């Protein structure tokens with residue numbers, strides 16, 4: 001099972017190292033980790049996607065809470081959050097494939113952000129499942145590079161972490 | 162304006178630090194230079210690992226963070242074992258390490274080691290100080306973090322230029338860490354659930370760990386178990402939480418524990434764990450806990466609850482506070498049958514205190530030693546067979562039993578005893594170690610002599626790494642590999658070389674008189690006890 005965990009941390013040197021060290025040490029499997037600043041420049045938000053049962057999710061939450069630099073930890077309910085991930089996909093193609101690829105990108109509501117004689121770079125921001133689908137649809141062509149940001153999430157409505 | 166080094170010394174004085182255990186080097190020279198002008202006493206160890214252990218022994222008795230200090234690079238890496246040992250046993254330390262000049266950081270210059278990185282898994286928190294002006298706040302925070310919540314070591318790594326940089330000394334009044342607010346009081350609803358669980362239980366048992374000492378809750382624990390008549394077992398770290406001769410105490414549990422203590426756990430229907438980690442070795446749990454046993458787990462560290470054992474009622478907070486809260490609810494006194502049966506079984510246990518054909522009986526010896534020592538003595542046990550002999554047979558009354566429980570670090574007992582003695586100069590302090598572990602710490606005899614530390618040292622000499630030999634006998638068809646200590650020096654002669662009086666005994670006939678002679682000696686003394694190499698741990 002996938003759990004989405006939102007963590008507010010002090011924006012200080014060494015915090016990320018501590019947290020990633022903790023995951024490695026305790027054998028937690030992290031699918032994705034996205035980190036960035038927040039509305040407060042002293043606070044960063046880490047969004048984690050953790051694969052595991054409820055025991056693992058609880059252990060991750062507790063071990064994170066134990067960190068001095070961690071201000072808040074919240075396990076987010078999948079149903080109650082808006083999730084987004086950004087991807088860039090570079091596809092190598094022949095001239096006659098270009099039209100098909102552009103069609104796929106249009107349907108998926110992605111965007112072509114770079115083009116050359118032999119390549120196209122597609123950008124898309126959506127739920128991670130949609131990103132997976134885009135990659136799947138492009139896979140018959142020659143995908144040469146993919147960069148994903150990892151999922152970020154916020155609660156729906158007025159709720160905040 | 163003052164220098165960073167002066168600021169550090171002033172902060173340490175403000176914290177009431179009496180002793181620093183340390184070893185100098187180039188990158189802490191500015192600090193050592195200012196130290197001579199301070200009232201703080203510096204204890205020069207003979208190896209940095211022991212600086213950490215001495216600070217640990219001091220902290221556990223003084224109930225204040227112990228302070229140690231080393232230079233960068235090898236000085237700092239030599240400290241790591243002591244940090245890890247303190248971390249596993251939740252001992253509050255504030256460790257200072259020198260570091261290369263900040264503009265050189267990350268370039269692998271002479272004696273540069275990423276010590277905050279290397280020690281990360283073994284520290285509660287660490288700082289790499291970039292600006293001298295931050296020192297007063299950081300040091301205040303470090304003492305706060307080390308000593309509150311679940312205590313532990315905090316590392317402050319200070320580049321040499323930060324020690325010479327100037328600052329306007331300003332120290333904030335209070336510590337404000339928004340991510341660190343330990344819970345002290347138990348949740349009222351959980352306390353009620355604990356009360357109901359106790360009232361409904363037929364066969365309750367308390368399992369106490371080292372957390373009770375951190376909370377200074379020994380008195381409350383004794384009141385609690387006596388008032389409702391609940392038997393108590395302990396982990397190795399919990400030995401002495403109530404006097405070992407107390408009628409309700411069933412002994413240490415686990416792999417090397419008392420059968421009656423393990424029996425009590427297996428047969429119980431309610432297990433109240435207080436300040437214990439429920440680790441594999443010490444507790445032999447969770448395998449032995451029946452599915453019908455309800456578990457109450459009281460711990461200041463929420464991350465310990467539910468980690469190794471499914472918990473029925475978790476209670477996060479300070480053990481002493483929570484025991485008080487539960488007692489205020491006036492739980493029912495438990496039936497005498499269960500407790501009496503355990504007490505009777507305990508009486509039936511035969512103690513193996515018979516003399517041996519060759520050498521002393523180490524169990525009988527440590528028993529006699531602890532009984533001869535004053536009630537409030539501090540007993541420091543090392544690691545190996547000697548630790549098991551000590552843990553199972555040493556009598557703790559109002560004193561303390563100090564050992565490296567979580568890490569099992571050989572070479573802990575003598576430095577811990579030095580620290581403990583400096584923390585409590587009026588109490589008798591004894592270190593009991595093996596001949597292997599003695600050789601991991603014997604350089605500290607010089608520290609003892611230089612500072613006139615009155616500790617008594619007992620070395621159990623079996624000429625083997627006894628505990629490993631025993632494992633090889635049981636699990637590796639007696640194929641002894643690398644456990645023979647031939648080549649070791651004459652230990653009494655080693656002591657004599659330091660000017661330390663001592664003697665060797667090889668029979669229980671001499672034990673009583675030898676113990677009297679040792680305890681009667683003013684100042685440090687070493688007693689070597691010859692033990693047969695086939696003497697079992699249990």
Ligand SMILES: Cc1ncc(C[n+]2csc(CCOP(=O)(O)OP(=O)(O)O)c2C)c(N)n1
Pocket residue numbers: 544545546547548569570571572594595596597598599621623625626627628629
């Ligand atoms: C630093 C360290 N190294 C190795 C070990 C593994 N070990 C545990 S007990 C033991 C033997 C200890 O020998 P000794 O001090 O002579 O005590 P004895 O078992 O003979 O009483 C060893 C090597 C350890 N616990 N700590």
Ligand SMILES: [Mg+2]
Pocket residue numbers: 545595596597621622623624625626627
């Ligand atoms: Mg030995």
